[in-house]
Amino acid sequence: MPKLKRIVTLPGDGIGPEVMTQGVALLGALANSLDMEFEFSEDLVGGACLREYNVPIREKTYTKCKNADAVLLGAVGLPEYDNNPSHLRPEKALLGLRGELGVYCNLRPAQLYDILVDASPLKKEFIEGLDLMVVRELCGGLYFGQPSGIEQRKNKRFGISTMTYGEDEIRRIAIKAFELARLRRGKVTSVDKANVLSVSQLWRAVVTEVAGDYPDVKLEHMLVDNCAMQLVRAPKQFDVILTENMFGDILSDEASQLTGSIGMLPSASLGDGTPMYEPVHGTAPDIAGKDKANPIAMINSVAMLLHYSFERPEAAKTISTAVETVLKQGYHTGDIQIEGKLVGTKELGGRIIEETVKNI
Numbered sequence: 551m552p553k554l555k556r557i558v559t560l561p562g563d564g565i566g567p568e569v570m571t572q573g574v575a576l577l578g579a580l581a582n583s584l585d586m587e588f589e590f591s592e593d594l595v596g597g598a599c600l601r602e603y604n605v606p607i608r609e610k611t612y613t614k615c616k617n618a619d620a621v622l623l624g625a626v627g628l629p630e631y632d633n634n635p636s637h638l639r640p641e642k643a644l645l646g647l648r649g650e651l652g653v654y655c656n657l658r659p660a661q662l663y664d665i666l667v668d669a670s671p672l673k674k675e676f677i678e679g680l681d682l683m684v685v686r687e688l689c690g691g692l693y694f695g696q697p698s699g700i701e702q703r704k705n706k707r708f709g710i711s712t713m714t715y716g717e718d719e720i721r722r723i724a725i726k727a728f729e730l731a732r733l734r735r736g737k738v739t740s741v742d743k744a745n746v747l748s749v750s751q752l753w754r755a756v757v758t759e760v761a762g763d764y765p766d767v768k769l770e771h772m773l774v775d776n777c778a779m780q781l782v783r784a785p786k787q788f789d790v791i792l793t794e795n796m797f798g799d800i801l802s803d804e805a806s807q808l809t810g811s812i813g814m815l816p817s818a819s820l821g822d823g824t825p826m827y828e829p830v831h832g833t834a835p836d837i838a839g840k841d842k843a844n845p846i847a848m849i850n851s852v853a854m855l856l857h858y859s860f861e862r863p864e865a866a867k868t869i870s871t872a873v874e875t876v877l878k879q880g881y882h883t884g885d886i887q888i889e890g891k892l893v894g895t896k897e898l899g900g901r902i903i904e905e906t907v908k909n910i
């Protein structure tokens with residue numbers, strides 16, 4: 551009997567649905583060879599859900615996700631909702647899911663495919679062989695801290711967001727980063743703003759305590775402004791970057807662009823509940839529905855799903871090799887600046903799926 555895995559798919563907005571189609575097709579094409587059976591259940595989130603139900607996500611969707619083996623998400627957010635109050639914005643679905651599923655550990659790898667070395671904004675010698683992992687805390691910090699809101703005080707409005715971390719929240723994400731570094735090159739760079747923020751001073755102290763249990767891993771602390779600069783100056787110094795929610799949001803976008811296109815990078819959100827996998831890129835409404843979106847971030851997210859949730863790291867490797875092979879053949883979407891043949895989402899996805907199936 552093949553192993554049954556239940557996956558909730560949440561295509562979301564913009565290019566989300568068309569890249570999701572490729573992710574689902576890939577899993578479907580691999581099921582037999584992996585001796586697995588995938589049961590997909592699709593649901594609306596973000597703008598797509600606001601349009602239908604006037605909420606960014608429904609309670610029953612949370613329940614469905616909590617009962618699944620994994621969640622695969624496309625992207626959420628559309629400019630038409632930019633002026634909505636925060637509880638009625640598409641992004642609320644994503645933040646709600648992260649909180650409800652307790653997926654506090656967000657892994658965002660930034661790896662450069664050799665073939666894309668000239669597509670990176672940095673010179674070849676600074677970037678060749680780049681392979682780093684941002685470990686972003688995902689359920690706390692500025693995104694979730696209380697108090698938060700816009701208040702009227704006398705005749706002035708005040709906007710309030712709070713960056714707060716309990717030591718347990720810092721400890722559990724630090725442990726994930728050190729465990730991961732052990733499987734990689736053995737270095738953790740913990741990024742904070744300890745020269746100014748009290749919350750960062752606690753972060754630094756707790757990470758240092760955790761490091762005591764990992765004498766084989768080298769720990770360094772770096773201020774976030776310096777890290778932003780080092781990422782474009784000498785990015786190969788990094789192995790694992792461990793950081794809080796907001797800093798991780800910013801630094802992971804920066805790191806992703808080093809690899810030539812944000813359209814390539816996947817993410818995994820792991821923690822207490824059902825794990826969630828999604829591309830790092832956004833909804834790109836300008837190219838939505840035009841068969842122009844790069845499906846590789848979604849395809850790589852499926853690879854992470856197979857690796858981290860279904861214990862099939864070898865299948866994940868086959869997928870990333872297939873991505874590289876197809877890029878080497880010159881097939882690419884418009885976001886990737888390489889020589890070769892410009893193709894659409896469907897063709898690029900189809901070729902990578904075919905190549906994966908051939909080698910699995």
Ligand code: IPM
Pocket residue numbers: 626627641644645799830
């Ligand atoms: C990301 C995105 C989200 C975030 C938005 C869409 C809420 O930028 O996943 O990086 O800020 O976390």
Ligand code: MG
Pocket residue numbers: 799800803
């Ligand atoms: Mg972001």
